[in-house]
Amino acid sequence: xxxxxxxxxxxxxxxxxxxxxxxxxxxxxxxxxxxxxxxxxxxxxxxxxxxxxxxxxxxxxxxxxxxxxxxxxxxxxxxxxxxxxxxxxxxxxxxxxxxxxxxxxxxxxxxxxxxxxxxxxxxxxxxxxxxxxxxxxxxxxxxxxxxxxxxxxxxxxxxxxxxxxxxxxxxxxxxxxxxxxxxxxxxxxxxxxxxxxxxxxxxxxxxxxxxxxxxxxxxxxxxxxxxxxxxxxxxxxxxxxxxxxxxxxxxxxxxxxxxxxxxxxxxxxxxxxxxxxxxxxxxxxxxxxxxxxxxxxxxxxxxxxxxxxxxxxxxxxxxxxxxxxxxxxxxxxxxxxxxxxxxxxxxxxxxxxxxxxxxxxxxxxxxxxxxxxxxxxxxxxxxxxxxxxxxxxxxxxxxxxxxxxxxxxxxxxxxxxxxxxxxxxxxxxxxxxxxxxxxxxxx
Numbered sequence: 001x002x003x004x005x006x007x008x009x010x011x012x013x014x015x016x017x018x019x020x021x022x023x024x025x026x027x028x029x030x031x032x033x034x035x036x037x038x039x040x041x042x043x044x045x046x047x048x049x050x051x052x053x054x055x056x057x058x059x060x061x062x063x064x065x066x067x068x069x070x071x072x073x074x075x076x077x078x079x080x081x082x083x084x085x086x087x088x089x090x091x092x093x094x095x096x097x098x099x100x101x102x103x104x105x106x107x108x109x110x111x112x113x114x115x116x117x118x119x120x121x122x123x124x125x126x127x128x129x130x131x132x133x134x135x136x137x138x139x140x141x142x143x144x145x146x147x148x149x150x151x152x153x154x155x156x157x158x159x160x161x162x163x164x165x166x167x168x169x170x171x172x173x174x175x176x177x178x179x180x181x182x183x184x185x186x187x188x189x190x191x192x193x194x195x196x197x198x199x200x201x202x203x204x205x206x207x208x209x210x211x212x213x214x215x216x217x218x219x220x221x222x223x224x225x226x227x228x229x230x231x232x233x234x235x236x237x238x239x240x241x242x243x244x245x246x247x248x249x250x251x252x253x254x255x256x257x258x259x260x261x262x263x264x265x266x267x268x269x270x271x272x273x274x275x276x277x278x279x280x281x282x283x284x285x286x287x288x289x290x291x292x293x294x295x296x297x298x299x300x301x302x303x304x305x306x307x308x309x310x311x312x313x314x315x316x317x318x319x320x321x322x323x324x325x326x327x328x329x330x331x332x333x334x335x336x337x338x339x340x341x342x343x344x345x346x347x348x349x350x351x352x353x354x355x356x357x358x359x360x361x362x363x364x365x366x367x368x369x370x371x372x373x374x375x376x377x378x379x380x381x382x383x384x385x386x387x388x389x390x391x392x393x394x395x396x397x398x399x400x401x402x403x404x405x406x407x408x409x410x411x412x413x414x415x416x417x418x419x420x421x422x423x424x425x426x427x428x429x430x431x432x433x434x435x436x437x438x439x440x441x442x443x
Contacts, residue, residue, distance in 0.1 A: 017285050018230055020305060026223045030073045032199035036312045037188045037323075041074045041169065043280035044186070045116045048082065048167035049235050050242060050283065055276040056135055056168040058185035060175055060322035062370060066190045066200075068120040068171040075118060077228050079235065084117045084166075091126040095146050095160045106159060113164025114235070122172050128181050135184040137165050175322060175374040182320045183269045186313070189324035194363055230284065237286055240294040242279035248303055252278075255307050259314075270317060278306040315406060319382050325375055328366075329384055330406065332358045337401050347388055348398030351376070 020039065027038045040057060047054045059067040075083045086094070099110035112134075119127070128135070134142045142162040147155045170185065177187075190196075207214045218224065244252070256271055257263070282289055282298035289296040316326035336349050336357035351371055358366040376399070379385045384403060390396035 017288055018227065022223065023227065023284075026077075026221075026227045027074065029218060029221060029224060030076075030203070031070055032203060033191045033193070033196035034070055036309065037070055037190060038074060039309060040186055040188060040277070040313070041071055042077075043277055043284075044167050044169065045071075045074060045078055046231065046234065046283055047276055047280045048114050048116050049237075049239070050276075050279060051240055052137060052165055053242065053276045053279045054165045054167040055273050055280075056170070056185045057188055058170040058172065058177070058181070059188050059190070060172055060177065061189045061324050062374075063121075063173045065192065065324075067173075068118075070188075070190060071118050071169040071171065072120070075116060077224070078116060078231055082114060082116055082235070084112075084115055086117070086119050086122075088122065089119065089127060091130055092146060094127055095130075095144055095162075099160075107161055108158060109161045109163060111163045112166040115164065115166040116169070117166050118169045118171070120171050122170060125172070125174065125178060125181055128170060128184075129178075131168075132180060132184065134162055134165070135168060140164065175325065175378050177320070177322075179266075179320055183266050186273055187317060187320070187322050188313070189322045189327075192324065192362060192364075234283055234286060238294055239283065239286055239296055241296075242282050243295055243297050244275070244278070244303075245297055248298070248300060251300070252303060252307075255303075259311075264318070266318075266320075270314075274306060274310045277310060278302050281306050319384065321378065321382060321384075325378055328358070328375055329379060329401070332361050332366075333379075333385070333399070334401050334404055335361070337399075338404070346398065347391065348386075348400040350390075350396060350398060354399070 023042060024035065024039065027042060031038045037059075044055050044057045057071070059071065061067040072085075075085070095110075099108045101108045130144070131142075133139055140163065144160040144162065146158050146160060168185075252271075252275070256267075256274065260267065278298050279302075281302040282296060286296050289299065291297075313323065316323045319326065321329075333349070333354055336353050339357075340346060340349050340353065351368065354371060355366050355368060358364075376385070376387075380387065384401060386400045386402060387397040388400060390398050
């Protein structure tokens with residue numbers, strides 16, 4: 001997941017051109033590891049300065065895992081007046097925020113054009129449900145009717161006009177995401193590996209030991225100053241559209257569909273996100289692009305880099321899974337099942353088996369309640385696991401993964417969402433035994 005730089009192009013080919021490794025190094029001053037997440041978050045925020053290509057990100061992870069840290073640190077690079085932060089907002093309170101009120105028309109206009117909105121640690125998804133038309137860019141002006149109290153204590157109807165397509169970052173510990181929300185967001189999760197935790201602890205000690213010194217050194221960093229300067233240049237460049245040449249349109253279609261022989265309805269939205277990332281890549285170095293009036297053209301380098309970045313996260317997006325649950329499936333559940341099948345003839349694995357393997361692989365405990373209430377239901381609903389009763393004790397549910405090979409995600413005959421397929425068979429296991437043995441030798 002952290003090899004995105006391998007094969008990426010654009011390493012300061014021209015004086016003043018900002019490359020992806022430059023962006024990563026600069027973000028890395030305060031965000032350790034999390035290569036894919038911080039890149040996508042950065043370009044999502046940069047996309048706010050496009051006319052209609054802003055895209056949205058949702059961080060889903062358990063509490064106290066730093067899911068709001070990445071967007072907050074990334075947002076510190078952007079002009080403060082463009083960033084709206086909400087530690088909490090009820091589904092109705094958001095629409096009561098300050099705007100321009102027209103007393104005669106009884107309309108409160110809130111201009112969100114070129115804005116970045118960060119919702120930190122939100123406990124529910126009801127606000128997103130009300131913002132669906134804005135998130136999917138259905139209308140440039142979203143007209144909302146709400147009720148409010150008047151001075152006499154009665155109810156009065158208010159009209160709210162939300163204008164523009166902001167870049168929205170939503171952070172939540174709630175893993176139960178409605179498909180209508182998940183298709184409007186790129187799903188991300190922070191990394192939990194040991195190297196990330198060690199680097200994070202070292203930086204935390206340095207920051208807390210002398211906060212003023214830490215912030216002073218951060219402010220003096222030349223790369224950080226250069227990236228902040230570029231963001232302001234992008235903001236003030238007055239770029240109306242980022243266009244794609246006809247030959248490149250065909251190239252994007254070929255690159256996207258060749259890996260997906262069986263297309264799904266959500267691919268129509270996903271391809272839009274890929275194009276939005278392409279446009280954000282082009283926007284970063286707009287002064288080096290072909291420009292006609294206020295329009296610029298993305299080039300093949302932007303396309304290739306965006307495709308590589310999208311491919312890093314595509315599988316979890318295809319399954320509507322937060323990356324941390326996706327990783328638990330492939331790094332914990334599948335190896336646990338393979339280990340059991342190599343040693344016993346039991347039908348599947350138990351929750352207790354999974355928690356033990358999680359401790360072995362991830363080096364920290366997985367709470368039984370989170371596994372039972374958050375991870376297993378999501379994997380079951382996605383079709384990645386089936387649950388069958390234990391032969392000796394019907395109260396015990398045994399878990400059987402339906403995929404043992406990531407390539408199956410794109411296969412037409414994949415058992416995903418199939419009610420008739422009970423899970424993988426002994427023949428399937430042979431296909432991935434080498435993968436399991438390799439993992440064992442590393443451990």
